[in-house]
Amino acid sequence: MPELPEVETTVRGLTGVLEGEVLARVEPRRADLRRAIPVDLRQRLTGARVTGLSRRAKYGLIATDRGDTMIFHLGMSGRWRVDPEDIGTHDHLVIETGSGRLLALNDPRRFGSIDLVETALVERFAPFMALGPEPLGEGFDAPYLAAALEGRVSAIKLLLLDQRIVAGLGNIYVCESLHMAGIAPTKPGGRIARKRLDLLVEAIKEVLAAAIEAGGSTLRDYARPDGQLGYFFKQWRVYGREGLECPVCAQPVLRRVDGGRSTFYCGKCQG
């Protein structure tokens, strides 16, 4: 489930386990995920103390007192298991803290990544260089978005998934935001009226904030030792709800495919 709110939830959860702790054991279980895991990861992190955790877009950052920061991305299927009873096939990185807590980065599809960069150079970490502003930050507002979309003819749905325009949205929250703002997913980005852009920016911030808020209650399940997810509260208005009633107008939610990915929307509210 890793879009911005899920990564934020994950980072907050990991903070409780890792902050201030020594990394007593750092054990990569394979050489690569999406890309190679740094060969010196174990050597550089073992014995280091975690000084802080943070998030940038969909990346989680774990900084240490040795001047290194580990940066992870959960891809499509990644999650951290906390105090797992045993280590399985898809646990690609295992960490044990000085207090004896156990963490396992589990990612069946291996679309995620693990990098290690000098903390002082984090801003120059290649994948960060092209990222747009944080959607919850002050740099993301209607004037910015208007400028970023100017002249673009692609569907707004696809443009919002472009991390260079705004960093952290994924398929779920793009669908949800467009529904809340009443914008058709196929609308060319550059042809959205300024008033609608105001609504869109507001919707994005609102949806993400609400999801993070709910993430607090999700964390227990998300990071449960037994790895079971279960009991997911789906507060989605349209995502994954094809054929069900639009919560606003009761028309059936529609699904279409854009860029190879499902788009859920209401034909009436987002006409």
Next chain:
DNA sequence: CTTGTAACCTGTCTGC
């Protein structure tokens, strides 16, 4: 520069 498509992987669910 923009745009569109395929590819990377494994697991799960549906329908025959």
Next chain:
DNA sequence: TGCAGACAGGTTACAA
């Protein structure tokens, strides 16, 4: 029960 096909929260390489 088996099996094929569709689909899944993301990113990136490449062609046009």
